[in-house]
Amino acid sequence: MANERILVVDDETTIRELICSILTQAGFDSRPVTSGMEALALLHSDDCYSVVLSDLIMAGMDGLSLLARIRQDHPDIPVVMVTAVHDISIALAAIRNGAYDYLLKPFDREQLLAIVHRAMENRRLKLENLAYQTKLESLVAARTELLRRALADLERSYDITLEALGDALDLKDAETEGHSKRVTAFTIAIARAMELPHDHIRVMARGAFLHDIGKMAIPDAILRKPGRLSPEEQEIMRQHAQLGYRILRRIPFLREAADIVYSHQECFDGSGYPRGLKGDQIPLGARIFAIADTFDAITSDRPYRAAQSIPAGRREIERHSGRQFDPEIVQVFLSISQQIWQDLRTEIEVQSSR
Ligand SMILES: [Fe+2]
Incomplete structure (x- = not known):
């Protein structure tokens, strides 16, 4: 005293x-x-x-x-x-x-x-209370930071696991070598040009990367068949969208990506599968992906035909605007310079050969 x-x-x-x-x-x-x-x-x-x-x-x-x-x-x-x-x-x-x-x-x-x-x-x-509050606040801040870091680590390890899954699919389905990575990069490029929020882009990237994951469940005899598929085989092949959805929807951090996988074969005019969705009914990520996917298919070598040029790919996308593809997204896609697509391709090739 x-x-x-x-x-x-x-x-x-x-x-x-x-x-x-x-x-x-x-x-x-x-x-x-x-x-x-x-x-x-x-x-x-x-x-x-x-x-x-x-x-x-x-x-x-x-x-x-x-x-x-x-x-x-x-x-x-x-x-x-x-x-x-x-x-x-x-x-x-x-x-x-x-x-x-x-x-x-x-x-x-x-x-x-x-x-x-x-x-x-x-x-x-009063002072004790204040000290307690300050201590509590810093404690909460410290815990929140720890939690945030743990979640970021977890997400990173999830992504590494996803990459392994995508690579496994690429090995099984030789026709698509490097395809998952390229469509992911193309999807991200279009989504960025649309100035979408980072979180949405991340979900879209995962959906794009895993779009064909359901093909893991398709018999090799159908998946690797050199010639045309019979109508029955085609029917089985088409199940890959729903199969992929069923695989991913149970994984909490992939739930939104699962919707993109489910809808990745839909067409803007409603002529796609499995649900025949139209326009805005198709998740935005799937509408972006559809363009990235077709663009990559045209500009990559396939066993039955050689790759076409980037301008040819752009023309093909433009030709299907409003039918297979969302016309607004096609406009954004066309505004992206040819050099960006070329750079992305080269970058992924270098990464894959490492
Ligand atoms: Fe597919």
């Missing part, structure tokens, strides 16, 4: 000395000052005070003005107003303006010490 400093502000010498002597006897370190300005100067140089006891009616700066300044500059220090009975309405105004309490003159020793103790206890609780 000896360290508890109390600032006593009163322009009346007798009252000031009386208060200070009671506080000193009780073991407090009391600092008397004679005006509000002096009190502020002292607080400004060192605000280690547990309580301020201030007269209400003083020459110069009065108690209310001093209170306002202390509330503003040193909000942690409780202020007790010392006042005569006839000032009670001003004392109440002081409480409304943030004074901790008021002490009526004349007062005895016990009353003074009781109010000082209460004010100190109040301040201690």
Whole structure:
């Protein structure tokens, strides 16, 4: 308690000395000052005070003005107003303006010490509460950051797993070598040109990468058959969209991507499969993917024909605008420079040969 400093502000010498002597006897370190300005100067140089006891009616700066300044500059220090009975309405105004309490003159020793103790206890609780809150906030922030990092790590390892899955499919279905990676890159390029949010693009990229994952469940005899498929075989082959959807929809972070996989063979005019969806019914990611997929098929070597040029691929996409493809997305696709497609192809080839 000896360290508890109390600032006593009163322009009346007798009252000031009386208060200070009671506080000193009780073991407090009391600092008397004679005006509000002096009190502020002292607080400004060192605000280690547990309580301020201030007269209400003083020459110069009065108690209310001093209170306002202390509330503003040193909000942690409780202020007790010392006042005569006839000032009670001003004392109440002081409480409304943030004074901790008021002490009526004349007062005895016990009353003074009781109010000082209460004010100190109040301040201690407030500071404890504040410290607890600050600690809690930093604890929550730290935990949130840990969680965010763990989730990012998890997502990264998911993506690595996905890549392995896509590679496995590329190996099984030799015709599509590098196809998954290229359509993913092309889908991302179109989605970026459309200025879609990053989160959406990520979902679309996963959907594009895994679009044919259902082919894992198609018998090799059909998947790798060199000639034309019979109508029955074609029917089985077409199930890959739904099979892929069924594989992915149970994986929570791939649920949205699963919708793209389900719809990746749909056409804008409703002539696609498996559900014959039309226009906006087809998820945006699947509409973007459809363009990326066809563009890659045209500009890649196939066992039965050589790759066509990028301008030929662009013309082919334009030709099917409004039928197979969403015309608005076709416009965005056509606005992307030829060089970008060339660079993406080269980049993926380099990556795959590593
Ligand atoms: Fe497909």
